[in-house]
Amino acid sequence: MKKHVRRIPATYLVLILLLSCTRTAQQASLEKYVVVTQVTNPEWSKNAVIYEVNIRQHTPEGTFQAFMQDMPRLEEMGIDILWLMPIFPIGEKFRKATQTGFVYEIAKKEQREKYLGSYYSIRDYRAVNPEFGTIQDLKALVDKAHELGMHVILDIAINHTAWDHEWVTTHPEYYTRIDTTNPPWNPEWMKQHPDYYRELKKLGMTYPDPENETDWWDTADLNYDNVDLHEEMKEIFTYWIAEVGIDGYRCDVAGKVPCVVWNKIRSAIDDLDREVFMLAEDEHEYCLYEKAFGMNYGWELHHRMNELAQGRIDLTEFKKYFHKHDSIFDPAIYRMNFITNHDENSWNGTIFERLGDAAEVYAFLTFTVPGMPLIYSGQENGLNKRLAFFTKDTIPWTNNRWETIYSDFIRVKKENQALWNGVSGGEMEILDTKAPGIFAFQRIRDNSKVIAIANLSDSLQQVRLGIDGTNFSTLLGVKGYDLSQEFLLGAYEYMLLVKEE
Numbered sequence: 001m002k003k004h005v006r007r008i009p010a011t012y013l014v015l016i017l018l019l020s021c022t023r024t025a026q027q028a029s030l031e032k033y034v035v036v037t038q039v040t041n042p043e044w045s046k047n048a049v050i051y052e053v054n055i056r057q058h059t060p061e062g063t064f065q066a067f068m069q070d071m072p073r074l075e076e077m078g079i080d081i082l083w084l085m086p087i088f089p090i091g092e093k094f095r096k097a098t099q100t101g102f103v104y105e106i107a108k109k110e111q112r113e114k115y116l117g118s119y120y121s122i123r124d125y126r127a128v129n130p131e132f133g134t135i136q137d138l139k140a141l142v143d144k145a146h147e148l149g150m151h152v153i154l155d156i157a158i159n160h161t162a163w164d165h166e167w168v169t170t171h172p173e174y175y176t177r178i179d180t181t182n183p184p185w186n187p188e189w190m191k192q193h194p195d196y197y198r199e200l201k202k203l204g205m206t207y208p209d210p211e212n213e214t215d216w217w218d219t220a221d222l223n224y225d226n227v228d229l230h231e232e233m234k235e236i237f238t239y240w241i242a243e244v245g246i247d248g249y250r251c252d253v254a255g256k257v258p259c260v261v262w263n264k265i266r267s268a269i270d271d272l273d274r275e276v277f278m279l280a281e282d283e284h285e286y287c288l289y290e291k292a293f294g295m296n297y298g299w300e301l302h303h304r305m306n307e308l309a310q311g312r313i314d315l316t317e318f319k320k321y322f323h324k325h326d327s328i329f330d331p332a333i334y335r336m337n338f339i340t341n342h343d344e345n346s347w348n349g350t351i352f353e354r355l356g357d358a359a360e361v362y363a364f365l366t367f368t369v370p371g372m373p374l375i376y377s378g379q380e381n382g383l384n385k386r387l388a389f390f391t392k393d394t395i396p397w398t399n400n401r402w403e404t405i406y407s408d409f410i411r412v413k414k415e416n417q418a419l420w421n422g423v424s425g426g427e428m429e430i431l432d433t434k435a436p437g438i439f440a441f442q443r444i445r446d447n448s449k450v451i452a453i454a455n456l457s458d459s460l461q462q463v464r465l466g467i468d469g470t471n472f473s474t475l476l477g478v479k480g481y482d483l484s485q486e487f488l489l490g491a492y493e494y495m496l497l498v499k500e501e
Helices: 010-030 064-068 071-077 135-147 187-192 194-203 227-244 259-270 299-309 315-328 342-348 351-368 402-415
Strands: 050-053 081-084 151-156 160-162 219-221 248-251 277-280 295-297 334-337 372-376 427-431 438-445 448-455 461-463 472-477 487-489 494-499
Touching (some): 259 277, 315 438, 351 372, 351 438, 438 461
Parallel strands (some): 151 248
Antiparallel strands (some): 448 494, 472 494
């Protein structure tokens, strides 16, 4: 039988050839990256700023309803994404009172009651912590955020659960087990807390390892060799999107959960046909960003800023971070830039303890280098205290200059496309300033061109960029100069300039 051959018009052949060439060019442009992503971040995130909400400490009441009263102020500042620290019920069994002590070891009941536990010791993934309100209150918060043009993501920890999560008894196979004849990792700590270890031995559970990695003694380690657990997690992640209308997740210690699990979760979420935003607390498990997550943590940048401010590295070493990151991650993957968050504030010190007089200039960098800037509850108020982690410790809100500073940072980021996130923004080119303490760079995207210049030293610096023309106007910081001429920049001063066409 003669086969019918369908002839392809010449115009179609040309189109196919052009598309093929385009794909080849795109593929070639991504070959230099270690990690290439299939993830598409939501359109609404392209110039977004994220705000970490510590519901417990944000208001005197520490509730969803009380926080909702502050949301219009945050929207006016320009905040786009509200990241709610975990809102789930917190475990009571082996609840921590301090980093190294348990609530049950405190003799007086009135003293025990003030310890509220770690947000990341989750007792029930499908319920709301009554400390914060009800699920109806949470829905109202999400609805109000959407009315204000903001989005809400939930913080969730699925590497472990509280010891009194129902799975400990109903599905013990979900947890990591040990040979109970083996001694615990930390015999000295065992002597201090014999009841704790005795109970874990009865359960046959893995011993936490205080000498290796974590002090998460209030949590039980989940075992993802069990594929039934994968299905449980898929249902949990889709539940909050479908039932409450949240817009995504921030996933605690994401790198400790296998990528195959995250990929299954992401597929289940995508089946809901909703734009979602997925943030991983991770920077090194590259497989997370191939299919599951669109943004990671800029932990290394954060540490480099602290080290430079404290004189432990020099500017040359600081610059290496940007060359390294730009050779690893496909630019479509956002990185989250920050000078503080709940971990840093509570455990490593306030912004001012770590950065001193340089706090403002480093905050400036988090809004101008590639990535999405983070503001933590109270940061925009110049928070200068370490918030307690296991007890109520309300942020002392006052009127000060910091909110104006951060509002200006946000406004300028949104108004200049070169500063947008991921591929929506401009690539970063570090400039030679001929000065040992000056960090300068330019970012260009289409008709948007900005130049950032920051004095990261504690002394007056002479700057020479040698850029032709004076057609730059100042967006932030001290006044602009003729960039073709040498000029002076004071200790920790900065400026952001835009080129006028």
